[in-house]
Amino acid sequence: LTLWAASELIPRGNFIGLKRGSNAVKERIAWSHYVSTAKPSTHLVEVTDEQHSGFFAKHPRDELKRFLGTFFPHPIRFRQIWRSKDKSNALYIWAPVPPSSDYVAVGMLCTTVDEAPDLEELRCMPRLWADPRSGPLFKAWSGTGMDGTVASMWLTGDTGVLQVSTTEEPPEMYEMSPMPDKKFYISLPHTE
Numbered sequence: 001l002t003l004w005a006a007s008e009l010i011p012r013g014n015f016i017g018l019k020r021g022s023n024a025v026k027e028r029i030a031w032s033h034y035v036s037t038a039k040p041s042t043h044l045v046e047v048t049d050e051q052h053s054g055f056f057a058k059h060p061r062d063e064l065k066r067f068l069g070t071f072f073p074h075p076i077r078f079r080q081i082w083r084s085k086d087k088s089n090a091l092y093i094w095a096p097v098p099p100s101s102d103y104v105a106v107g108m109l110c111t112t113v114d115e116a117p118d119l120e121e122l123r124c125m126p127r128l129w130a131d132p133r134s135g136p137l138f139k140a141w142s143g144t145g146m147d148g149t150v151a152s153m154w155l156t157g158d159t160g161v162l163q164v165s166t167t168e169e170p171p172e173m174y175e176m177s178p179m180p181d182k183k184f185y186i187s188l189p190h191t192e
Contacts, residue, residue, distance in 0.1 A: 001037055001141050001153075003110055003162065005121075006030040006044060025049040025064050029072055030122050032107020032161035035153055037140055042160075045176065047072075067188050072123040073099050078109070078116040082151040082164055084143060090114070093151065093164045098124040104174050106130070107161030125176060133173035 009028040026048035034042050049064040075096035082093040090112050096105040103124035109117045135156045142152035154163050154170040165171040 035162050074119045084145045104130045130174040131177045137170045
C-alpha cells in the first residue's frame with residue numbers, strides 16, 4: 001500500500017505544441033492525497049485559461065485564480081481524524097472542511113507531523129458536480145491509532161483518493177459527475 005501526493009500541478013516547461021508548458025495559464029486540481037495497492041495512477045482535472053494562454057499572451061494568472069477560487073475553493077480548515085505514532089514512524093490523517101455546503105471534499109490528506117496541512121494542498125468540488133462514488137468498495141488497510149481508534153482506508157479499485165473511516169462503515173465518497181466531453185468550457189460569472 002502506498003500513499004502519495006500529486007506534484008507539478010502548475011505545468012512549467014518549454015513551448016511544446018499549442019498552449020503547453022509555461023506558455024499556458026493552467027493548473028491541475030488535487031482533490032486529495034492518493035492511496036494505491038498497485039502502480040499509482042490517477043486522473044486529474046486541468047483548468048486552462050485559454051484567453052490568456054499562448055506564445056504571444058502575457059500569461060496573467062489573476063482570472064484563473066478567481067475561477068479556481070469560485071468553482072474549486074480551498075477548504076477553510078482541516079480536522080484531524082486519526083493519528084498513529086511509534087518510535088520511528090508517525091501518520092496523521094486530516095479531513096478538509098469545505099467553505100460551505102455548496103462544496104464537498106473529495107478526499108483527505110496525511111502528514112508525518114502533528115500539524116494541519118497547508119490549505120492550498122487541495123481543492124473542494126462543487127456539490128452540483130459531485131456524485132456519490134459508485135461501485136463496490138473494499139477495505140485496503142486498517143490499523144489502530146495512538147488513542148485506540150481503529151481506522152480503515154477504502155478504495156473502489158487499485159488507486160483512489162485517500163479516504164479513511166473511523167467506523168466500521170466506509171466514508172461518504174464523491175467523484176466528479178461525468179462531463180459531456182473530456183474538454184468543456186465554463187465562464188466566470190461577470191462582476192461589475
